[in-house]
Amino acid sequence: MKRLWTKEDDDLIRNNVKHNTVDEIAILLNRTGVATRVHMSKLGIKCQKRKRKYPINEHYFDNLNSNSAYIIGHAMADGCVRETNDGKFQLTYCISAKDVEILEFIRNEIGSTLPIGEYRINEAMLRMNSKIIFNSLSNYGIIPRKSGKESLKNISKEYFYDYLRGMSDGDGTVVFTKRKGGGYEYCWKIYCSNEKYLHELRDFEGSNIGYIRQMKTLNSFYCWDVKKIEDILYIKDKLYSKNNFCLQRKKDKFDMIENYYNIRTEIKQNNDIKYNGCKFGYWTVIKKDDKLYKNQNHKGYVCKCVCGSIKIIPASNLIYGKSKSCGCMKKVRC
Numbered sequence: 001m002k003r004l005w006t007k008e009d010d011d012l013i014r015n016n017v018k019h020n021t022v023d024e025i026a027i028l029l030n031r032t033g034v035a036t037r038v039h040m041s042k043l044g045i046k047c048q049k050r051k052r053k054y055p056i057n058e059h060y061f062d063n064l065n066s067n068s069a070y071i072i073g074h075a076m077a078d079g080c081v082r083e084t085n086d087g088k089f090q091l092t093y094c095i096s097a098k099d100v101e102i103l104e105f106i107r108n109e110i111g112s113t114l115p116i117g118e119y120r121i122n123e124a125m126l127r128m129n130s131k132i133i134f135n136s137l138s139n140y141g142i143i144p145r146k147s148g149k150e151s152l153k154n155i156s157k158e159y160f161y162d163y164l165r166g167m168s169d170g171d172g173t174v175v176f177t178k179r180k181g182g183g184y185e186y187c188w189k190i191y192c193s194n195e196k197y198l199h200e201l202r203d204f205e206g207s208n209i210g211y212i213r214q215m216k217t218l219n220s221f222y223c224w225d226v227k228k229i230e231d232i233l234y235i236k237d238k239l240y241s242k243n244n245f246c247l248q249r250k251k252d253k254f255d256m257i258e259n260y261y262n263i264r265t266e267i268k269q270n271n272d273i274k275y276n277g278c279k280f281g282y283w284t285v286i287k288k289d290d291k292l293y294k295n296q297n298h299k300g301y302v303c304k305c306v307c308g309s310i311k312i313i314p315a316s317n318l319i320y321g322k323s324k325s326c327g328c329m330k331k332v333r334c
């Protein structure tokens with residue numbers, strides 16, 4: 001049976017509200033926190049703010065800058081905001097555990113020491129409660145149940161590529177793999193269930209690269225698909241021009257595509273000057289190997305390892321990262 005609120009209850013609330021939190025008062029009343037909170041708001045009694053266990057700069061998203069734009073873009077991809085039943089305004093990031101560096105970056109940026117938790121298998125989670133952050137993020141289209149309703153809001157030209165890098169580190173993919181029949185396959189893609197949003201991104205970017213298409217395997221998903229190598233390198237330059245935070249694993253893939261492009265161009269132009277000095281793992285390219293270069297199957301480069309040893313390495317082994325050192329760094333995992 002529902003317990004009615006008595007005058008004694010109200011007095012108890014009034015006597016304790018100054019020094020106790022709602023949850024503490026609820027314990028005194030032997031009621032739930034939610035019920036107590038609702039009753040107190042009916043009485044017009046403001047409850048004591050719960051002290052934060054972990055500090056947060058709640059005004060972090062008030063201003064757009066490179067880092068906040070990145071985090072907003074990433075929130076559009078992998079963040080989730082919601083209002084909980086007990087009146088909390090919650091922002092949760094849940095990502096693959098191998099990308100936990102993103103959550104560490106976000107945590108530092110918002111000036112917090114919040115713990116990064118585990119969620120399901122191989123997932124890392126960062127969760128914070130703040131009505132101020134919740135409201136700020138809604139200005140940028142980060143709203144509850146946003147899936148399918150994504151939109152590009154209040155992102156200025158200046159920080160667009162930071163936002164896009166965040167989006168790409170969340171819902172994007174960079175591919176560079178060996179093709180079965182020879183050669184390499186590469187692309188950059190951003191996935192979303194909202195086709196219109198992908199068009200918004202592509203139009204805002206303005207260079208008209210790639211195209212938006214429906215996924216063959218997942219009909220409810222679309223992707224912005226960029227396949228031309230020059231276009232991929234164009235977007236790479238834009239995304240990483242400021243040297244700000246990024247997910248290293250995806251940038252490495254972009255670098256591999258760029259290396260591949262450079263070496264391919266160089267082989268085509270038979271010009272080995274441009275490539276000299278480039279680093280692949282622990283190798284530094286000294287020059288193209290003339291003898292082997294004449295044989296089409298064995299394009300090679302004379303490389304120097306960090307330990308000083310010199311070897312001729314086939315171009316494909318360098319580009320594809322198959323050879324990273326003379327072997328001396330294997331123990332150190334190179």
Ligand SMILES: [Zn+2]
Pocket residue numbers: 305306307308309325326327328329
């Ligand atoms: Zn070595």
